[in-house]
Amino acid sequence: xxxxxxxxxxxxxxxxxxxxxxxxxxxxxxxxxxxxxxxxxxxxxxxxxxxxxxxxxxxxxxxxxxxxxxxxxxxxxxxxxxxxxxxxxxxxxxxxxxxxxxxxxxxxxxxxxxxxxxxxxxxxxxx
Numbered sequence: 131x132x133x134x135x136x137x138x139x140x141x142x143x144x145x146x147x148x149x150x151x152x153x154x155x156x157x158x159x160x161x162x163x164x165x166x167x168x169x170x171x172x173x174x175x176x177x178x179x180x181x182x183x184x185x186x187x188x189x190x191x192x193x194x195x196x197x198x199x200x201x202x203x204x205x206x207x208x209x210x211x212x213x214x215x216x217x218x219x220x221x222x223x224x225x226x227x228x229x230x231x232x233x234x235x236x237x238x239x240x241x242x243x244x245x246x247x248x249x250x251x252x253x254x255x256x257x
Contacts, residue, residue, distance in 0.1 A: 167228045174232035182243025
């Protein structure tokens, strides 16, 4: 009798363990990843233009990019109400995904906007 109750209890525990496993919808996860990618790309472009207009060069521009990505990560976590595991399978999805693609967009628009700064030779030629 005790063995029967123990097996029933173990079956109950195993079914509860299966219920405790987090499940994710593939479509929802893909949609969430698109939001992260688009947000990082958009803010990288805006950040690159701002870095170019402010005249950041060299290491200061890259530090500015890292600050923008840190603010973006915090903003995305706040959007998820800091319960990241409800929307993503790991913290790395919010913190690291889209980081290098955003860097390329940042550098492109950073170098594009730099000649528009009044202290550069491009602005002096136009005068």
